[in-house]
Amino acid sequence: MCGIFGYVGSTLPKATRGKSAAQIVFEGLKRLEYRGYDSWGITSLNQISNIRYQKLIVEKHVGKIGNSSLDSKLSTLDSNIALGHTRWATHGGVTRENTHPHLDCSGEIAIVHNGIVENWEELKKNLSKNHKFKSQTDTEVVVHLVEEQMKGRTLKEAVRRAFLNIQGLNAFIFINKGREIVAVKNGSPLVVGVGKNEKFIASDTAGIIPYTRDIHFVEDGELVVIGDEVEMFDVKTGASKKLKLSKIDYKKQEAKLGRFAHFMLKEINEQPRVLRNLTLNPAARTMADLVNKAFGIFFVACGSASYAALCGTYLFSKVCKKHVNFSIGSEFKYLEDYIHEGTLVVPISQSGESVDVIEPVLAAKKKGAKIAALVNVEGSTLFRIAGFNFLLGAWPERAVVATKSLTAMIAALIMIAYSLVGKEKVAKEIITSVSRDIEGILDDYRVEKVKNLAKRLSRVKDVYVIGRGLSYATALEASLKLKEACYLHAEGFAGGELKHGVIALIEKGTPCIVFAPNDETYDEIISNAQEVKARGAYIIGIGPLNNQVFDEFIKTGDLAEATMISQIVVSQLLAYFIAVEKGIDPDKPRNLAKSVTVK
Numbered sequence: 001m002c003g004i005f006g007y008v009g010s011t012l013p014k015a016t017r018g019k020s021a022a023q024i025v026f027e028g029l030k031r032l033e034y035r036g037y038d039s040w041g042i043t044s045l046n047q048i049s050n051i052r053y054q055k056l057i058v059e060k061h062v063g064k065i066g067n068s069s070l071d072s073k074l075s076t077l078d079s080n081i082a083l084g085h086t087r088w089a090t091h092g093g094v095t096r097e098n099t100h101p102h103l104d105c106s107g108e109i110a111i112v113h114n115g116i117v118e119n120w121e122e123l124k125k126n127l128s129k130n131h132k133f134k135s136q137t138d139t140e141v142v143v144h145l146v147e148e149q150m151k152g153r154t155l156k157e158a159v160r161r162a163f164l165n166i167q168g169l170n171a172f173i174f175i176n177k178g179r180e181i182v183a184v185k186n187g188s189p190l191v192v193g194v195g196k197n198e199k200f201i202a203s204d205t206a207g208i209i210p211y212t213r214d215i216h217f218v219e220d221g222e223l224v225v226i227g228d229e230v231e232m233f234d235v236k237t238g239a240s241k242k243l244k245l246s247k248i249d250y251k252k253q254e255a256k257l258g259r260f261a262h263f264m265l266k267e268i269n270e271q272p273r274v275l276r277n278l279t280l281n282p283a284a285r286t287m288a289d290l291v292n293k294a295f296g297i298f299f300v301a302c303g304s305a306s307y308a309a310l311c312g313t314y315l316f317s318k319v320c321k322k323h324v325n326f327s328i329g330s331e332f333k334y335l336e337d338y339i340h341e342g343t344l345v346v347p348i349s350q351s352g353e354s355v356d357v358i359e360p361v362l363a364a365k366k367k368g369a370k371i372a373a374l375v376n377v378e379g380s381t382l383f384r385i386a387g388f389n390f391l392l393g394a395w396p397e398r399a400v401v402a403t404k405s406l407t408a409m410i411a412a413l414i415m416i417a418y419s420l421v422g423k424e425k426v427a428k429e430i431i432t433s434v435s436r437d438i439e440g441i442l443d444d445y446r447v448e449k450v451k452n453l454a455k456r457l458s459r460v461k462d463v464y465v466i467g468r469g470l471s472y473a474t475a476l477e478a479s480l481k482l483k484e485a486c487y488l489h490a491e492g493f494a495g496g497e498l499k500h501g502v503i504a505l506i507e508k509g510t511p512c513i514v515f516a517p518n519d520e521t522y523d524e525i526i527s528n529a530q531e532v533k534a535r536g537a538y539i540i541g542i543g544p545l546n547n548q549v550f551d552e553f554i555k556t557g558d559l560a561e562a563t564m565i566s567q568i569v570v571s572q573l574l575a576y577f578i579a580v581e582k583g584i585d586p587d588k589p590r591n592l593a594k595s596v597t598v599k
Contacts, residue, residue: 352380
């Protein structure tokens with residue numbers, strides 16, 4: 001969940017790029033900030049001659065790197081090597097002492113780390129006699145472990161030997177007084193970028209792409225040495241391996257704010273184009289063929305993607321009469337007794353790096369299950385695990401909360417469901433219609449209406465959200481957005497569950513959002529709305545049809561199964577404007593990270 005970034009230039013970057021190695025790392029970390037933003041730090045080596053360095057210079061700060069600037073000492077340092085880290089705290093509080101990079105006792109080896117060292121307490125106990133620790137982190141233990149292995153060995157060999165004693169899913173990058181970076185991984189992502197006379201290493205491609213499109217995805221158990229060349233080794237044996245470069249497509253303009261105040265608002269507004277582009281993707285037909293051949297299907301996902309997966313179970317039942325199992329990623333391992341060679345597992349993920357999805361999917365693959373992923377990031381771990389990928393094409397999503405990637409997931413599932421009954425054209429028409437409807441939702445009149453509602457809801461403590469069928473999943477997603485983006489206690493429920501306990505929470509003035517599509521659920525969800533209104537609730541209706549039970553109404557189009565996409569867009573706007581009203585940065589809510597790579 002942290003962002004790590006390293007740079008090595010064959011020449012001094014000030015001569016070629018007009019900036020120091022530390023500045024390049026600083027900019028790379030800013031592009032990785034969505035992975036964690038509790039604190040950040042950078043280290044670089046000041047140079048005496050072409051082959052010798054004096055010492056590591058370290059800079060650390062608590063807070064978001066996006067709000068910071070690099071100290072003049074590092075920004076002016078004439079060096080061709082640096083590494084840095086932006087933190088999402090796991091071990092130890094958010095303090096300067098716990099901020100990466102960490103140094104060994106000699107101050108000559110530095111480490112940055114993404115992941116969790118599961119046996120850190122045991123390692124620390126063994127090292128405590130001869131090593132002094134300055135932080136509460138598991139990371140610092142590892143740099144001392146490497147120091148212990150350095151006696152008479154190269155940094156590469158010391159890292160290799162140390163890594164064999166570490167348990168857990170991790171990625172580490174090290175530098176010392178040499179002219180190279182050493183990195184190693186198991187479970188947590190790492191990518192290497194190769195440019196002209198310069199090399200990069202980072203948690204994902206977002207940090208590297210502005211400099212090069214030539215990428216090597218580091219595999220588990222690989223050790224990387226980056227100097228004048230990039231060398232790959234097997235961490236267990238030390239044997240050489242081949243560097244495998246691939247070119248990554250990427251649109252730089254997608255990662256720029258442009259006219260928008262926040263990335264969340266920008267990405268909400270990009271949804272019509274994303275959905276129209278998705279209708280051109282031929283992957284739905286192939287996915288439909290895989291579904292038809294499967295004996296047992298599982299949709300597996302976490303967070304917002306899990307609500308897309310839940311939508312998928314309703315869609316497949318309604319459109320093509322197919323039964324699909326759904327599991328939250330972290331719970332899927334408890335259901336794997338059902339997995340066999342005929343099973344199709346469909347992981348659904350924006351980042352393709354969620355460890356709670358990756359681990360059980362790998363276990364299912366070992367049992368012979370076929371893996372076909374819906375994923376937004378080309379080259380991600382899930383992308384590489386899967387035998388087939390439906391690439392969502394939503395391009396980079398910089399806000400931590402999911403918007404365009406989520407609606408792309410739902411649209412993709414609609415396309416697959418209709419492809420299963422030979423109605424691909426109908427699916428494309430539905431998705432095209434919903435893209436037009438979203439453009440209408442984003443017009444000034446309806447946006448102003450949502451803004452006014454947001455002002456009211458910014459003052460409340462609780463919101464309840466109800467729906468039925470497909471709109472039950474919509475209710476769950478809307479409540480998550482209100483929690484994530486604006487720290488508002490919100491709960492989503494199936495409308496029929498109100499009488500089974502939830503209605504006890506309703507009192508005079510309690511806001512209740514009701515998703516009311518014009519489908520088989522309409523009459524019953526209106527009845528549920530009347531039940532809570534009778535207890536004093538303030539009813540906010542979202543759907544194609546107004547009703548006298550609603551105190552507020554925001555209209556969407558009547559778009560069959562895709563109505564839920566328009567409803568979700570309204571809830572995204574509502575969450576965004578509540579966050580702004582409360583003075584919260586919707587792009588970087590507290591305690592969250594875009595890519596959840598630790599358990």
